[in-house]
Amino acid sequence: MEPAIQPDYLSGLNEMQKQAVLHTDGPSIVVAGAGSGKTKVLTARIAHLLKEKKAAPHQILALTFTNKAAAEMRQRITDVVGNGAQALWLGTFHSVFMKLLRREANSLGYPAHFSIYDTDDSKSLIKQITKALDLDDKLYKPSVILGRISHAKNRLIQPEVYAADPTYQKEDAYMRMPKFSEIFLRYTGHCLQAGAMDFDDLLVQTHKLFHDHPTLATKYQQQFRYLLIDEFQDTNLVQYRIAKTLAAHHQNICVVGDDAQSIYAFRGADIHNILHFSHDYPNHKMIKLEQNYRSTRHIVDIANHIISHNAAQLKKKVWTANPVGAPIQVLRARSDMEESQLVVNQLLTETLNNQLRYRDFVILYRTNNQSRNFEEALRKQNIPYQIIGGLSFYQRKEVKDLLAYLRFVVNQNDTEAFRRIINFPRRGIGPTTIDKIFSIAAESARPLWTVLHDLNDFLRGATATAVSRFVTLIDTAKQTNENAYTIAAYIAKASGLLKELHEDKTVEGRTRYEHIQELLNSIKQFVDQPENNDPSLGSFLQEIALLTSADQSHVHEDAVTLMTIHASKGLEFKYVYLVGMEEELFPSAMMLGSQADLEEERRLFYVAVTRAQLKLTLSHALSRYRFGKLTHVQPSRFLKEIAEHTTAQRATKPAQSTATAQSIKKSKLGGSMRKIGRAAPAQSSIGPTALQVGHMVHHLHFGSGKILKVVETAGMRKAVILFHKFGEKTLLLNYAKLDILPIIEKA
DNA sequence: GGGGACGGCCTTTTT
DNA sequence: GGCCGTCCCC
Numbered sequence: 162m163e164p165a166i167q168p169d170y171l172s173g174l175n176e177m178q179k180q181a182v183l184h185t186d187g188p189s190i191v192v193a194g195a196g197s198g199k200t201k202v203l204t205a206r207i208a209h210l211l212k213e214k215k216a217a218p219h220q221i222l223a224l225t226f227t228n229k230a231a232a233e234m235r236q237r238i239t240d241v242v243g244n245g246a247q248a249l250w251l252g253t254f255h256s257v258f259m260k261l262l263r264r265e266a267n268s269l270g271y272p273a274h275f276s277i278y279d280t281d282d283s284k285s286l287i288k289q290i291t292k293a294l295d296l297d298d299k300l301y302k303p304s305v306i307l308g309r310i311s312h313a314k315n316r317l318i319q320p321e322v323y324a325a326d327p328t329y330q331k332e333d334a335y336m337r338m339p340k341f342s343e344i345f346l347r348y349t350g351h352c353l354q355a356g357a358m359d360f361d362d363l364l365v366q367t368h369k370l371f372h373d374h375p376t377l378a379t380k381y382q383q384q385f386r387y388l389l390i391d392e393f394q395d396t397n398l399v400q401y402r403i404a405k406t407l408a409a410h411h412q413n414i415c416v417v418g419d420d421a422q423s424i425y426a427f428r429g430a431d432i433h434n435i436l437h438f439s440h441d442y443p444n445h446k447m448i449k450l451e452q453n454y455r456s457t458r459h460i461v462d463i464a465n466h467i468i469s470h471n472a473a474q475l476k477k478k479v480w481t482a483n484p485v486g487a488p489i490q491v492l493r494a495r496s497d498m499e500e501s502q503l504v505v506n507q508l509l510t511e512t513l514n515n516q517l518r519y520r521d522f523v524i525l526y527r528t529n530n531q532s533r534n535f536e537e538a539l540r541k542q543n544i545p546y547q548i549i550g551g552l553s554f555y556q557r558k559e560v561k562d563l564l565a566y567l568r569f570v571v572n573q574n575d576t577e578a579f580r581r582i583i584n585f586p587r588r589g590i591g592p593t594t595i596d597k598i599f600s601i602a603a604e605s606a607r608p609l610w611t612v613l614h615d616l617n618d619f620l621r622g623a624t625a626t627a628v629s630r631f632v633t634l635i636d637t638a639k640q641t642n643e644n645a646y647t648i649a650a651y652i653a654k655a656s657g658l659l660k661e662l663h664e665d666k667t668v669e670g671r672t673r674y675e676h677i678q679e680l681l682n683s684i685k686q687f688v689d690q691p692e693n694n695d696p697s698l699g700s701f702l703q704e705i706a707l708l709t710s711a712d713q714s715h716v717h718e719d720a721v722t723l724m725t726i727h728a729s730k731g732l733e734f735k736y737v738y739l740v741g742m743e744e745e746l747f748p749s750a751m752m753l754g755s756q757a758d759l760e761e762e763r764r765l766f767y768v769a770v771t772r773a774q775l776k777l778t779l780s781h782a783l784s785r786y787r788f789g790k791l792t793h794v795q796p797s798r799f800l801k802e803i804a805e806h807t808t809a810q811r812a813t814k815p816a817q818s819t820a821t822a823q824s825i826k827k828s829k830l831g832g833s834m835r836k837i838g839r840a841a842p843a844q845s846s847i848g849p850t851a852l853q854v855g856h857m858v859h860h861l862h863f864g865s866g867k868i869l870k871v872v873e874t875a876g877m878r879k880a881v882i883l884f885h886k887f888g889e890k891t892l893l894l895n896y897a898k899l900d901i902l903p904i905i906e907k908a
Numbered sequence: 909g910g911g912g913a914c915g916g917c918c919t920t921t922t923t
Numbered sequence: 924g925g926c927c928g929t930c931c932c933c
Contacts, residue, residue, distance in 0.1 A: 226922095226923075227922095227923080228923090253923065254923075255923050256923090280922090360922090360923055361923090363923085364923095424921075425921080425922075425923095427920080427921065427922090428921085428922065428923080527920070527921075528919070528920055528921075529919095529920085529921085530919070550921095550922090584909095587909090587910075589909070589910090590909090591909045591910085592909090593909085594909095624909095707923065709922075709923070725920090725921065725922090726921080727920090727921045727922070728921090728922085746920095749919090749920050749921080750919090750920090751919085751920055751921095752920080752921095761921095765921080786924075787919085787924095788917090788918070788919085788924075789924040789925080790924090
């Protein structure tokens with residue numbers, strides 16, 4: 162064709178980005194600073210592989226950490242290459258390997274439609290085990306046990322190996338959990354028997370599959386010609402090993418990550434994987450993406466300063482050609498309640514003055530429970546908002562109840578599903594009976610379902626009838642062989658679940674009833690999808706097992722977003738409010754113990770700050786309700802770290818404070834580079850009278866422009882400004898945040 | 909076996 | 924301040 166013309170997906174890439182896209186063969190590592198166009202590079206790379214016919218879609222494996230990131234990538238690739246993108250192996254680690262395991266489950270002794278245990282199921286199972294072992298659950302807390310199991314699994318330590326290792330035994334004795342390895346063994350055995358995998362199993366079993374069945378490993382090694390891994394700094398050992406195995410044949414593995422944004426050590430992510438990679442692939446090419454396209458210079462600078470406090474980091478210098486932008490602002494409130502009001506009031510003012518949409522704003526916090534005050538404040542002002550995180554639709558009790566029925570219809574070995582539904586809605590089967598059923602199954606080594614069919618051997622009277630009805634209900638559903646929707650609708654009705662909720666006339670009851678209807682609708686939608694060639698119940702359950710609340714469709718077109726910092730990774734917003742900047746909250750009290758933990762918190766701070774495109778506002782309160790008690794709290798050490806830096810850079814001038822009626826203190830931080838213009842009052846960047854016709858100015862949202870006219874009406878000064886990118890706008894000088902640019906305009 | 913009252917406990921972040 | 928588990932009585 163015409164070699165001189167670049168394909169579309171390459172235009173608009175800088176030199177380094179282009180290199181990352183075009184270096185397709187052999188191992189490579191892309192160190193991508195925040196906002197450096199990482200997703201753009203990944204999608205361009207895949208588009209390039211497809212366009213150049215280096216691989217068919219099903220020969221490319223691309224792994225991300227969230228469904229959202231995967232969906233966005235798939236969409237962008239589709240935009241370039243069309244429907245071919247559908248056949249890509251692209252998704253989260255968990256979902257991709259679930260799909261693979263489903264195909265190969267039989268080799269591992271699992272049914273193809275294995276159940277997936279979520280955290281609640283796992284904890285409930287652990288509780289059963291500690292009870293059976295007659296252990297005190299004050300000492301053996303299910304959540305702690307699960308955490309340890311998960312940690313061991315992610316480091317590929319088998320329970321048998323764990324049990325035989327004196328080092329681990331000592332550790333457990335020290336933690337006053339000498340029986341931990343016994344629990345671990347039983348837990349794993351139980352999952353296998355129940356035909357269930359927990360989240361970690363989706364990775365661990367994949368690893369085991371390739372390890373135990375070299376022919377299968379070879380099959381996939383040959384299939385996947387190109388491997389891409391996003392957010393590589395967040396991979397744990399199992400994930401790395403799987404990736405390494407899959408890349409063994411073709412060696413075309415490209416990992417993209419940023420050590421400064423590693424925030425998942427608590428769930429086993431190992432920043433050393435970056436080092437392992439360099440070691441395992443000595444001939445790799447390293448490409449650094451250091452230009453930030455997302456944020457103002459103030460924001461990029463402050464981010465760099467934050468990370469410079471960490472000892473452990475890869476050298477890289479993130480910079481930007483963007484304008485300086487607004488200073489970083491700090492709001493101080495007397496109480497947590499006041500903090501939320503301050504933030505929401507300022508947010509509202511900013512939407513109005515800068516002609517912004519609500520969706521341009523995000524409120525970020527360290528812990529989910531902080532959302533509460535902000536929700537109230539937003540509701541009071543009638544501002545639409547959406548909360549990401551917290552409880553997802555599929556985690557609601559009533560939804561999980563119906564899903565448990567469906568799980569049990571698919572897999573009668575799923576004991577956790579069974580426990581959940583055997584007496585809900587109440588049908589007169591109490592703990593005594595349930596214990597009896599389980600102990601008979603254990604003694605006679607028969608599957609649960611067989612025992613339940615022989616119930617007349619050990620049950621009499623009303624209880625026997627009740628259990629028998631339950632068995633018939635499941636059998637009927639099982640034998641219909643219908644699609645997911647038909648079975649679900651039958652179960653919802655025949656189990657009495659719908660009736661139970663329908664009779665509850667409280668507001669909550671109505672909502673729960675609606676949720677069940679909503680679930681049924683979504684199953685119907687799933688079944689009716691034209692491209693769906695497996696509308697079975699098992700297929701539906703696996704489809705939804707890995708969805709999180711972040712994957713829900715947005716209710717509002719235009720709403721303020723609230724979420725944890727963790728959930729915000731990979732996203733960007735024009736205005737970011739980072740709230741609760743207090744000691745023991747952020748950094749979290751749990752993370753003050755070690756240098757490594759504290760550095761992870763600081764990286765979290767870095768992630769939060771780098772979400773902002775135009776303006777970053779931090780806030781903290783002096784008192785906060787904790788455990789229902791009012792407590793005094795100290796400003797976060799992170800605030801001090803950046804404050805010191807800014808004063809050092811900004812000569813002698815102390816942080817300026819303006820007491821207002823609400824006793825707000827706003828101090829300006831940031832401003833590391835020589836500022837264009839000069840230090841300005843907190844509210845608007847520059848006094849309105851200083852502006853004159855002919856001045857070049859910079860506006861946060863509209864960019865640079867020239868003042869054409871200054872008019873005064875009703876005591877308000879307005880300016881007509883011709884912006885380079887947005888054309889003519891009339892702005893109120895009292896509010897508009899304008900910086901005067903030097904006359905010789907240069908960005 | 910079911911339902912209501914009380915007390916302890918908590919709080920990190922998530923696929 | 925709220926959830927969950929336990930205890931106690933019907």
